[in-house]
Amino acid sequence: MTIEELCQATAHELARRGLATPQPDGRVTDAPDERTVRYYQTLGLLPRPSVLGRKSCYAAVHVQRLLAIKALQRQGWSLAKIQQWLVGRTDEELHALIDRVSESVRSEGQSLPTTVWREVTLLPGLKLLAATDWSPPVEATAALEALFRAALATLRTAHPGSPGGRMHEPANE
Incomplete structure (x- = not known):
């Protein structure tokens, strides 16, 4: 064809x-x-x-x-x-x-639920994903900053292939 x-x-x-x-x-x-x-x-x-x-x-x-x-x-x-x-x-x-x-x-009888993601490139090799229906609560700024600091600490210490380093495959939506 x-x-x-x-x-x-x-x-x-x-x-x-x-x-x-x-x-x-x-x-x-x-x-x-x-x-x-x-x-x-x-x-x-x-x-x-x-x-x-x-x-x-x-x-x-x-x-x-x-x-x-x-x-x-x-x-x-x-x-x-x-x-x-x-x-x-x-x-x-x-x-x-x-x-x-x-x-x-x-x-x-309808579409499968899917999560649509927004992607923000923070730096080359570093992206942030957020569901399109998510917005940061104003009162949670300090908590989010703490989460980002913890994530950065994990990225600094846990390299794929090193002891303690892990790679995660995204879960199916």
Whole structure:
């Protein structure tokens, strides 16, 4: 199928499974367009199409992979985390994921709850994440400063790979 047909087939399948709902922050679309497909290929999220002559040919595996990406995005996963998760996944694992998320949507009769995060870069290599619906209580300024100091102390002393150093994977939302 052409890239246009791939986008149409994916949009149809997302709608059929109840997964075609845009995210509240507007950064994630309900169905991928041609530009998104090419971007996902660049990131390695989607395999390159086969080429016949001068035409790119997409297959069912591309639709399945796009459905899995959209299902994970629906659960609040970042593209970087999705990229890591997709490595080495079998067709059966992708089918199971898509079915599980689709069933959750159907059983709830609505969108899966997701947390949308704001990201603030404090310094190169240091980011702060906050849920979009969170705002700091004015009276908690001193408590927040104490938490930041404790976090900085932990970052200074606990390096990945060193004794006491830990790395945490973000929890699925």
